[in-house]
Amino acid sequence: MESFSTRAAPPASGPKPNRPASFGEQAPHTPTRPMWFCRVDGQPWPCPEARLRLRVEFEGALPALTIYLAGMLYEAMKDLFHLNPHDGPTPQALYERFVGWTPYRRPIVEDHK
Template sequence: MSTLNSQAHPPLAGPTPAYPRGHNEGKPPHTPLRPLWLCRADGQVWPCGEARLRLRAEFENNPTGLTIYLAGMYYEATRDLYRLNPHDGPSPNDLYARFVGWGPYRRPAVDAPGTDGSS
């Protein structure tokens, strides 16, 4: 084993998957079951459709907070899923789309040609 590998420390843990908070009493919440990142309530890949709806509602007035939370979950899921299956894990693009890409609408950095009203 090389010196570099023996000295490398694993990254620190990111945020805990505590959202969405609201759920029906007596039923499991739509939070992720780690390290598989499946929904506790319906077994779908997390965030499932119900979790996405609840996250949007919970962060309705804080889209930046939702984006930061989803980016943290993306980091945690990438870490867990690649530890479970380092050779056949999901691609970074797929994980990005699953965790961050569906989040709050963000305007493009540059307006598309012809949308500035000069046409």
């Protein structure tokens, strides 16, 4: 007996990712968990190339970039402190690595002149 799955057409490839064309088909600079090193160059993630690509990807939505990186910071803190709770990176160092380099940072206190 022929089933529906053998008669149905294969699914289409779907939409293309909304990524800058200038990056081509290079390997993505994504983190290797739980150590949080770049898959391509082995540097602590986000490496300089990942930062550049993230800036391009989130151009026009810099608050969203900061929110995304804050989520990645949270995940990295869980992983890294689980691996090495005694002498892992400090919270300040992780903040600078993940969020501190972003261009969108609002002041803690607004100036009321």
